[in-house]
Amino acid sequence: MEAEAQSPGARAAHWPFFLLLTVFLAAVFLMPSTAPLFHWLFPDLLRPVYTRASFFELTVAHCELVFASTAVAAFIGIGTALYVTRQSGKEFLPLVSALAAIGQTFPPVAVLALAIPLLGYGAAPTLVALVLYSTLPILEATIAGLYAVPGSARDAALGLGFSPAGLLWRIELPLAAPFIFAGLRNATIINIGTATIGSSVGALSLGSPILEGLSASNPAYVIEGAIVVSLLAVVVDRAFETLEQALN
Amino acid sequence: MLLVLGIAGGLTLVFGGFLDMSPNRLASGIALTAFSLSPTACAAIAAPLAAFILLAFVSNEKARSIATLLAAALLLYACLATAGLLAKHLASPDKPALRLSLGSAFWIPLACALFAFLDAMQRLQFGLVARVGFFALLCLPFAFMAYVGFFDALSLAKEFENHQAVFVQALVDHVLLVVLSLAIALLVAIPIIFAVRQKSGLQNLVYASLGVIQAVPSIALFGLLIAPLSALVLHVPALAQFGIGGTGRTPAIIALVLYALLPLVRNGVTGLDAVSPDVRDAAKGLGFTAGERALKVDLPLALPALLSGMRVVTVQAIGLAAVAALIGAGGLGTFVFQGIGQYALNLVLVGAIPIILLALGTDLGFQLLLSVARGQA
CATH class of the missing domain: 1.20.140 (Butyryl-CoA Dehydrogenase, subunit A; domain 3)
Structure with missing residues (x-):
């Protein structure tokens, strides 16, 4: 892998990302002009293109949900991981790591469903479910990353007279960064998927055309929503991959 | 604490x-x-x-x-x-x-x-x-x-009682959906694993294309499968006799298989890579045929890695199968989405609690299997 990163082929590996990004933006903005295409595919449909909200609005709403929840989840997840790996929070480490492992076996749909009795319908339960669920992979990855810091690096820093805060900022966090980054990527992708299902509880997202299409037997809506949200997920995943390679 | x-x-x-x-x-x-x-x-x-x-x-x-x-x-x-x-x-x-x-x-x-x-x-x-x-x-x-x-x-119990007959059917459907797609995924994954190990150039291509599928949201993948499958069944009506349809179980199983492939292939390859060549040579020296080596040497040694891949995939499939209720595949997700639609929150729980218990139980079961497999390996 490392040898490859140096080769000219690696630079060419970036082009799919920009290509994908272009395709994604085209899908978002040019969807209204695809009416003839969908009309040709499904001649029986009166409304071949979803118009209740523009795909740009839907994408923005979707990204807002994902960004807000992942940011909060990162704050809680990384914060908790730092706390339980310090001397003062060691008490909570066994429970927190057990919860992070068990919690991730909970299906995201179930977490979403359980948030409704507490918060009602709309964006609120979706947001809370996204935060709750995506905190766990970030938390687990951060704990794993901090544990992977070699003891020798820690000892050397302490020997050089680093304060605990300096040790954390300048040694532990940079060394754990690849793990944390992988956790963030995982969390973001899960959130893009769960935000799509969030439209079943009334949140506006790219899932709205899909679910409306399913309940109103309009396959065109389903395809339009599915294409845009899939491209969004793949573009974001590729962006993380590109960033990851740049960081290493 | x-x-x-x-x-x-x-x-x-x-x-x-x-x-x-x-x-x-x-x-x-x-x-x-x-x-x-x-x-x-x-x-x-x-x-x-x-x-x-x-x-x-x-x-x-x-x-x-x-x-x-x-x-x-x-x-x-x-x-x-x-x-x-x-x-x-x-x-x-x-x-x-x-x-x-x-x-x-x-x-x-x-x-x-x-x-x-x-x-x-x-x-x-x-x-x-x-x-x-x-x-x-x-x-x-x-x-x-x-x-x-x-x-x-309690109304949770009442809700359960009202849906008892359907509940058993939904539970069976849910488990069947997961088991069937896992079985198909294993059958598809094994040749891919061997192909990837034969030609190392294939690995990046296979991982990258399966990785793209992993990123696609489940409901979108289900949705994308509906139209082509419907068209297929329309043109080849004989398929419908086998229970293949544009909505329902067929797209659900295909999507679950697609999601399962990457973890299965990756873990299978890692597991087989970890088998040391010395062991294989020794088996060859003992006169094992290629088939015997695969069954008696490679498989047991790669089993823990394969099992942990199956653990991830099965737990994930239980959750994805719940979403498949939206495309009419049945299963416990039906109660969840019905409950959401009717604002009957106890009905949501009738679906959600068993789904969670199923996922937790499956995870535990695989952990037990894994500890047995590791003990033997």
Whole structure:
């Protein structure tokens, strides 16, 4: 892998990302002009293109949900991981790591469903479910990353007279960064998927055309929503991959 | 630790609603606190919570953990018993539509009890078997109480009873969906694993293309499969005789298989790569044929890696199968989305709780299998 990163082929590996990004933006903005295409595919449909909200609005709403929840989840997840790996929070480490492992076996749909009795319908339960669920992979990855810091690096820093805060900022966090980054990527992708299902509880997202299409037997809506949200997920995943390679 | 649990549980007990009472299934209810319903019941729940707070100051870790297990068991059953008894007390035959749902003052102390169990077991370093055994023992009285109808007055139980016949079918459908797609995924994954190991150039291509699928949201993948499958069935009507359709199980199974491939292939390849060439040479020297080597040497040695891939895939598939209810594939997700649509939150729970238990149980089962496989390898 490392040898490859140096080769000219690696630079060419970036082009799919920009290509994908272009395709994604085209899908978002040019969807209204695809009416003839969908009309040709499904001649029986009166409304071949979803118009209740523009795909740009839907994408923005979707990204807002994902960004807000992942940011909060990162704050809680990384914060908790730092706390339980310090001397003062060691008490909570066994429970927190057990919860992070068990919690991730909970299906995201179930977490979403359980948030409704507490918060009602709309964006609120979706947001809370996204935060709750995506905190766990970030938390687990951060704990794993901090544990992977070699003891020798820690000892050397302490020997050089680093304060605990300096040790954390300048040694532990940079060394754990690849793990944390992988956790963030995982969390973001899960959130893009769960935000799509969030439209079943009334949140506006790219899932709205899909679910409306399913309940109103309009396959065109389903395809339009599915294409845009899939491209969004793949573009974001590729962006993380590109960033990851740049960081290493 | 225990201090936090005790205080959190105590606060919700005082301020949160224990039961929500509503005149019928759809109206929103009023929250009743445990104290307003029955001070004795409230005390029964408060006592183990107080014990948590006191136990936090015991310094002997072993004694404290054992006492915590006991207090948590008391808390669990205090909550359950109170819920059953109070609901029975409030329900009356002349108001059959009356609905009693469990509120935060039930769920939060219950969660505190489970957290306390987990923490204490972690500290006592219970093994996997001990954990499973302990939880099974703990659930026995609950199963008995549910069987004799102790919880019947709660609307969760009513909702369950109303859907009992469909429930069994949904559960079977759900499990079938998962098992079938896992079986197909394994059949597809094995040739891919061998192909990838034969030609190392293939690896990046296979991983990259399967990785793209992993990123696609489940409902989008289901949706994208519907139209091409419908068109296919329209043009080849014979397919419909085999139960293949544009919506329903067919797209669900295809999507589940697609999601399962990457973890299975990746773990299979890693597992086989880890088998040392010396072992293979030794087997060759002993006169094993290629087929024997694959079955008797490679498979057992790569089994733990393959099993942990299957663990991830199966648990994930249980959750994805729930989403598949949206495209008419049946399963427990049907209750969840029906409940969401009808604003019948107890119906949501009838679907969501078994899905979670199924996922947790499957995860535990695979953990047990893995520890057996590792012990033999």
